[in-house]
Structure formats: structure tokens, C-alpha cells
Amino acid sequence: MNRIYLDNAATSWPKPDAVYASVDRYLRQNGAPAGRGQSHEAAEVSRQIAQLRTRIAELLGAPHAGQIVFTFNGTDSLNLAIRGIVRSGDHVITTQVEHNSTLRPLRSLEQQGEVELTIVRCDDQGMIDVDDVRAQIKPNTALIALNHVSNVTGTIQPAQAIGKLAREHDLVFLLDAAQSLGHMPVDLQQINCDLLAAPGHKGLLGPLGTGILYVAERLVERLAPLRLGGTGTKSELMTQPESMPDKFEAGNHNVPGLLGLGAGVQYLNERSIADLERHERSLTKQLLDALEATEGVRVQGPSQLVDRLGVVSFQLGQHEPGELATLLEMSAGVQGRPGLHCAPLIHQALGTADQGGTMRLSVGAFTTTNDVVAAIEGIRQLATMSLDF
Ligand SMILES: Cc1ncc(COP(=O)(O)O)c(C=O)c1O
Missing domain, CATH: 3.90.1150.10 (Aspartate Aminotransferase, domain 1)
Structure with missing residues (x-):
């Protein structure tokens, strides 16, 4: 059968055939880590990863490639966004349609007494009403976290209207694009989101073990990294570099995964x-x-x-x-x-x-x-x- x-x-x-070919070619013929070493192979890997960053920035309409951070999956991106941005005493608004990768980090922060959490209800078709979100905004609200497309019902949320609301109230708007990116146009300028989290292994057609987080320029300083360590740059410092994307990319990349993702994104662009x-x-x-x-x-x-x-x-x-x-x-x-x-x-x-x-x-x-x-x-x-x- x-x-x-x-x-x-x-x-x-x-996945597209080019994804399999790209992973196989890298593992057999290259094998070098990105951003570490001076070999021809290491330089080639770094070039391809830089190209992928540019392609993803273009896909999203992000102003600079350096605003795209590579992570290991959608959950990793959401954890970095949520735990990196909230501060003690903040109020966070999220919704009933969220995935546990948003709900659990937020609930955990709430249980630790770090944040106040409001979960806005959806209707019986899984749709969020922007007025219900507006009604929950308080003086200490700092973040709105929204799942763009439900992974249960496929419901597309009014992300643009919620982005506008967030902008009017100077709130950070985090969009979970796990089920939208690669399936429909997602334009950061239109949606007005400050943080966009997505896996590379779903709509972007890359292998498992890949993810991205877009970080708006205005948040780079405010967002705290969760993982600290080697970046292959500024090795003389015992502190994490502040420059993008090194601030959030400690440790070796999943290079086979990212090169596969590169082939996936190229397929998306061609089709x-x-x-x-x-x-x-x-x-x-x-x-x-x-x-x-x-x-x-x-x-x-x-x-x-x-x-x-x-x-x-x-x-x-x-x-x-x-x-x-x-x-x-x-x-x-x-x-x-x-x-x-x-x-x-x-x-x-x-x-x-x-x-x-x-x-x-x-x-x-x-x-x-x-x-x-x-x-x-x-x-x-x-x-x-x-x-x-
Ligand atoms: C809406 C949504 N958010 C987040 C995630 C988490 O993504 P990942 O499995 O890459 O960690 C998923 C995955 O199913 C999802 O559907």
C-alpha cells in the first residue's frame, strides 16, 4: 500500500530533491563548521549560510540579513523570543489558539511570578477578535504573542490588525509563523511584527533541526540571549558579542540542516x-x-x-x-x-x-x-x- x-x-x-542532494553533498564533500577555521571548505559553508540568511530576509521583507537568527526548531525560536524579551513585572497577552511552545514558556514565567499572563479566547472556529486583544491591554503590557495560523484548524488570524494594535500601544508583537511561512506570503512590513518565529522544517521545506527567529532592529539590544558560548568571532572576549546574529547563535550551527534549508528556500522561490x-x-x-x-x-x-x-x-x-x-x-x-x-x-x-x-x-x-x-x-x-x- x-x-x-x-x-x-x-x-x-x-522534501525537494535538491534538499536531499544538498545535505548529502555537504556531509560527503565538505563537513566543515561554519564561521570557524580558514579552510576553503569552511569559507564555502559560511558563504552558503550567509546566502541563506539573505534569502530568508528577502522572503520576509526584513531590512537586513543580520536580523535573521538561526535556531534549531520553532520551539527554540519561541523560547528565545519569549524568555529573551520579557522582564519582571511585564504583562503578556497571548491566545487560546497557541501551541505549547508558546504557552509553556509563558506559563512557566507566570508560575515563577515573573509575568502576568492573559489568554484571550477564540471563537468556535478558532478565530481571535482584535477587539478582545485590545480590551486586555494594561499599562504594564509588554508583549502580544500570536499564532498566525492554527495547527489544529488552519484558521488564519488577523495578524495585520493585531500588529497595528501593538504598534499603536508600543508593545512587542511576536508572531508564531510555524504554519504560515512557506504556505502563504508573510510580509513583515505589512504585519508590523517585531519578532517572528518559525521552524525551517515545515513550510520552508528544510530538514528537521532547523528554525529561524527574525528580530526587529529596535529589539536587538533588549532581547537577551538564552545560550552563551563560542561564535567564532571576538574570541578574546569572555562575554557574548552584542553584534547580530552572533549574539543569539552560540555554538556550532546545524550545517547539514541549514544547507538543506537553503535548497528548500530556493525551491520555494523558484516555484x-x-x-x-x-x-x-x-x-x-x-x-x-x-x-x-x-x-x-x-x-x-x-x-x-x-x-x-x-x-x-x-x-x-x-x-x-x-x-x-x-x-x-x-x-x-x-x-x-x-x-x-x-x-x-x-x-x-x-x-x-x-x-x-x-x-x-x-x-x-x-x-x-x-x-x-x-x-x-x-x-x-x-x-x-x-x-x-
Ligand atoms: C503553531 C506551531 N508553533 C510552534 C510549533 C513548534 O515547532 P517545532 O516543532 O519546530 O519546535 C509548531 C509545531 O508543530 C506549531 O504548529
Whole structure:
């Protein structure tokens, strides 16, 4: 049976061929660390990493390449952003749609008595209302942390309006672009965000173990690094260099991962994000239309296609999500993900918290119409069997 991979929200797969080739070539033929040593190979690696930084800055509309910090995943980026920016006594506003990679660092700071935390509720389609965020702003509010696109329902949040609100009140705006970057245009100038965290291994099509954090110029001094150590620069100092991006990039890079990410970003540029967005939206529509027409299936998330991207959560009859995932894989080779998807709070709004969450299917750059047809047929078969019971 064919493997039908519909778990791109967890990590994208397959990757463009150039990603495999780039990792393989580096490991076999180069093997040097970046920014350390004078060998031809080390210089070549540093050049390629600098080129990747520039490409990502261009993709986001960031003024300078030096504002892009490489991290090891989305969680790493969010931890640096959150724990690096808040100060004792700050009030932070976040939302019910966040991933645990935002919620847990914030809750931990709250439990330590460092910050006051407000979690703004979403509606039953996973949408945040900008007025609800506005209503929570207090004199000591310092940060708004928002998940751009839900990894449970695909709901696209009004990031631009929240960015504008943050700017009006001189607050730091952190955007978690884990499910948007690479799937839709994300323009920093339009959104007005100060910190943007994203993995390299999802929509940017790089390998696992890669991530990025964009840091606005005005925050470079204020953001504290979490990891200190060797940068290959200013080695005479016993203190961390203040220059970007060294301030936040202590220790050796994941060079094979970053060079693979470079090939992923180049693929995105050649294919264009606009084309990818069209492709993923058309597959999402195909999947949603079929699921909504299938008796016993309850689809979560926005009813309007414009309000969502290619992450589709549903329930079927009385099946537990875990059971549904097993049955779908056994009967149709379809691999999605069951459960809470590391975003426990949104399930309270959806009414799926007590049912073990949802079954999630998520499309990506290489998902085909046939993959979606196979998933639909598999779900219909299970639905028919459930009705017969
Ligand atoms: C919305 C969201 N934020 C953060 C993360 C964490 O990213 P990573 O798995 O790269 O640490 C994920 C991953 O699933 C996510 O979907």
C-alpha cells in the first residue's frame, strides 16, 4: 500500500530533491563548521549560510540579513523570543489558539511570578477578535504573542490588525509563523511584527533541526540571549558579542540542516509561494467539500475557505482520534495525526477537549489530488462502516 503522507503540519515531507542532494553533498564533500577555521571548505559553508540568511530576509521583507537568527526548531525560536524579551513585572497577552511552545514558556514565567499572563479566547472556529486583544491591554503590557495560523484548524488570524494594535500601544508583537511561512506570503512590513518565529522544517521545506527567529532592529539590544558560548568571532572576549546574529547563535550551527534549508528556500522561490498557496488551497477545498458531504464527519475550523490554510481537523462518529488514525493508515495508507496537536486550549473552544482532540490531515507542497482522493475514500469507507454499526 502506498504511503500517503498528510502530516505536513508536523513536518513537511517529502522534501525537494535538491534538499536531499544538498545535505548529502555537504556531509560527503565538505563537513566543515561554519564561521570557524580558514579552510576553503569552511569559507564555502559560511558563504552558503550567509546566502541563506539573505534569502530568508528577502522572503520576509526584513531590512537586513543580520536580523535573521538561526535556531534549531520553532520551539527554540519561541523560547528565545519569549524568555529573551520579557522582564519582571511585564504583562503578556497571548491566545487560546497557541501551541505549547508558546504557552509553556509563558506559563512557566507566570508560575515563577515573573509575568502576568492573559489568554484571550477564540471563537468556535478558532478565530481571535482584535477587539478582545485590545480590551486586555494594561499599562504594564509588554508583549502580544500570536499564532498566525492554527495547527489544529488552519484558521488564519488577523495578524495585520493585531500588529497595528501593538504598534499603536508600543508593545512587542511576536508572531508564531510555524504554519504560515512557506504556505502563504508573510510580509513583515505589512504585519508590523517585531519578532517572528518559525521552524525551517515545515513550510520552508528544510530538514528537521532547523528554525529561524527574525528580530526587529529596535529589539536587538533588549532581547537577551538564552545560550552563551563560542561564535567564532571576538574570541578574546569572555562575554557574548552584542553584534547580530552572533549574539543569539552560540555554538556550532546545524550545517547539514541549514544547507538543506537553503535548497528548500530556493525551491520555494523558484516555484513561488503564490503558486504553492494556490495548490494547497485547492487541495484543502477538495478535502473540505468531501468531508462536509460525508455523513458522520464533523469538520472543525472556519467555514469560509479564505479564513483558513491546509490544516484540516475532523471527527468521525464515535471514533477516538487515535483509533481513527490507526484505521485510516491500515485501510488506506493515509498518515495524519490524532490528538490535541500540542495546542490544548483551542480544543476547549472547539468542544473537542473531552474527546481526545481531533484527527488532523495537512497538505503540503508535494501533496497530490490523488493523495486527497485516497484520504477521502478511506474516510468515506470508515464512515459507512460506522453507520452500519
Ligand atoms: C503553531 C506551531 N508553533 C510552534 C510549533 C513548534 O515547532 P517545532 O516543532 O519546530 O519546535 C509548531 C509545531 O508543530 C506549531 O504548529
